[in-house]
Amino acid sequence: MEVDARVEAWASLQLLHDLPSRTLVGLLKHFGGPVELRAASRQSLAKLASTEVAAAIERGPDPKKLETALGWLREPGHTLVAWGDTDYPGPLLSIADPPPVFYYVGRRELLNHAAVAIVGSRNATPQGVEHAEAFGAALSASALTIVSGLASGIDAAAHRGGLSAVGSSIAVVGTGLDRVYPTSNSELAAQLERDGGLLSEFALGTPPVPENFPRRNRVISGLSRGVLVVEATLNSGSLITARLAAEQGREVFAIPGSIHSPFSKGAHRLIREGAKLVETAQDVLEELGIDVATRGSENAPQPAPAQAVPEPSSPSGRVLAALGHDPAGIDLLAWRTGLGAEVITVALVELELAGRVVAMPGGLYQRRS
Amino acid sequence: MEVDARVEAWASLQLLHDLPSRTLVGLLKHFGGPVELRAASRQSLAKLASTEVAAAIERGPDPKKLETALGWLREPGHTLVAWGDTDYPGPLLSIADPPPVFYYVGRRELLNHAAVAIVGSRNATPQGVEHAEAFGAALSASALTIVSGLASGIDAAAHRGGLSAVGSSIAVVGTGLDRVYPTSNSELAAQLERDGGLLSEFALGTPPVPENFPRRNRVISGLSRGVLVVEATLNSGSLITARLAAEQGREVFAIPGSIHSPFSKGAHRLIREGAKLVETAQDVLEELGIDVATRGSENAPQPAPAQAVPEPSSPSGRVLAALGHDPAGIDLLAWRTGLGAEVITVALVELELAGRVVAMPGGLYQRRS
16 A cells, blocks of 8 residues: 555554553544654653653654564555544444554455354364355355454354355454464465455564464454354353454354264353354344345445535534544544534534444544545 | 042043133132032032033033043052142142143152153154253252153153153153053053153043143143253244243253254254253253252252141131142132131231142142141
8 A cells, every 4th residue: 555654653553562542542632643643742742641651652663663564565455444544344443442553455345344253163173164164155145244363174164155255254363464374374365365355453573472362353253243153162262252242242143063062062152141043144144134135145235325415614514624534532623623512512413424424432533435 | 549529529520621720710719629519509600600611510521431530540559630639749830721630640759859841852863862861861860850741752762861860750641641652652651650650631541632732741841840852843842842831931941953953953943032052961950050969869859848837726727727628719718717818818828938838820729738
């Protein structure tokens, strides 16, 4: 992608791992955007954040790491997606701690398809692999994008199924996007790069470390309307993904199996805890409220609703004009427009209903177009 | 059993099929018991029931059928259990339409054990048969009596499992107790007669007719604290039993299986509708709130709590004395004791807490000893 000042600022902020999400939201809100935040003096930063955070932002990231990131981003098809980008995935914004920025390779429009995650054990049974691929293919044929974690076993089969139909597939990985793991899936990763998508919130060069996988799992469920657990042992990471999904208000689905199979025990536990037992892809579609009859394999994902254009001199028009592509709160908009907070609140509701802005955590709003 | 006037009166009333349960309750309450009801004149009956019912009661049953019933009852071990009998199963009284009277062969004390039903398809898979027998044996070893319907497949395996341990087993059949069906289970029926129990609310000589089986199913669940569905196709009668069980406030348990097996589809549907998914007998015990640690295979069922004896001249003593072994309501007790309704209500609560009387549907009470 074209690396402009905004992309460079986001890439720099991405490299400041220790910056808590909430702090970053507050700082972006105050300074108006990533470029402004990067340009802020330590004194002005120290008024809003700890001395350490202020120092870290002023100091900026390791220049070598930044150069690696920018070099990677300059390659064709390599991109960075940040809060405020119109194609930042809406469902991901609704989770408690959405990643402020992530790296992405592949078809960016897939980020705004309705998606469903399919996860399960690495050492799955042949039957489990078959189920993952069959459910992936059937749900993808109903225009749902299949999200998974690029692991061996169930994950890989789910991606293959998703790639076989219109919904395609996105892999959310726990490493840097320049380090595909496991290497046995490098061919699958190449196919995802071409026909689907690969997503990571971790810096380029990040190796596979166990601590990063639970963080990654919240993005798998966060991107999705529901999570289907195909086969999982009782200590499978898929159970963590399923619980995160439930906490995020996502549907959880599980495929039952023999009471003697250790690979069904995880799914059975989830069902006891409230997950929906599913036997067919149609069960999943019905639970998600997707009308199967109108979503044949030929149907492309639905376009966004038509967006009303506000009159430029109206409060809504002035608020929209004041709203850049980075998130802003009501106080910042009041400062930019000179309007009162109540007028701005009403305007934001109108704009949200018209599909022009989207509400984000922390009282922030971003433009959709 | 010894056929006295009361047994003969109950056997007669049992043969008047067309007599609705609610009408019978009202008439028993009014006349004080089955003997008094049988002796009542058509005129006095007609004040409380329709002309047809009054005529039917006065006319009495077909004498040949009554003689068949009384002849059968005179055989050793053959008995009749009616409302008001102290060993009428308590849980069965809590259902909407408990049978006023039923025939029973076998160990009568089993009627008051904590019980669990195990049901499923006739054409079960070998795996299903194995599960039914294993769960039956394990739950029986925890002193639960296994209730089922003596059908081929799952039912027969459940009985075999139950008979193998201390809890034993009761078959609730949809035919007369003199006609075991299917004949392939006659050896099992003989074992149940000796070591467990066989129960039927249908007249002697009643052949296997499809209409009677759903009625029978409500008794299977009514006797039990929960119903476990092992394997069931979508059109299996076991699903009816499970739904009746849920309506009766019983726990419903189901064993999951492959999504490709037609014999698991019934269980999966039940789980989706709220049945508890179980993998082990311990799961069933835990859901029923049975402390597994204190109920080893050596443990006999718990005795009833010690019963306090009320002072004979106290209101409780007078109410208990006035309460025969047939059900009676507060108005009848008021007439018999000369006490006010409020005093009687308090006395009945005391007696119930002391384990001396049991509350029945329709505001009736019966003595427990």
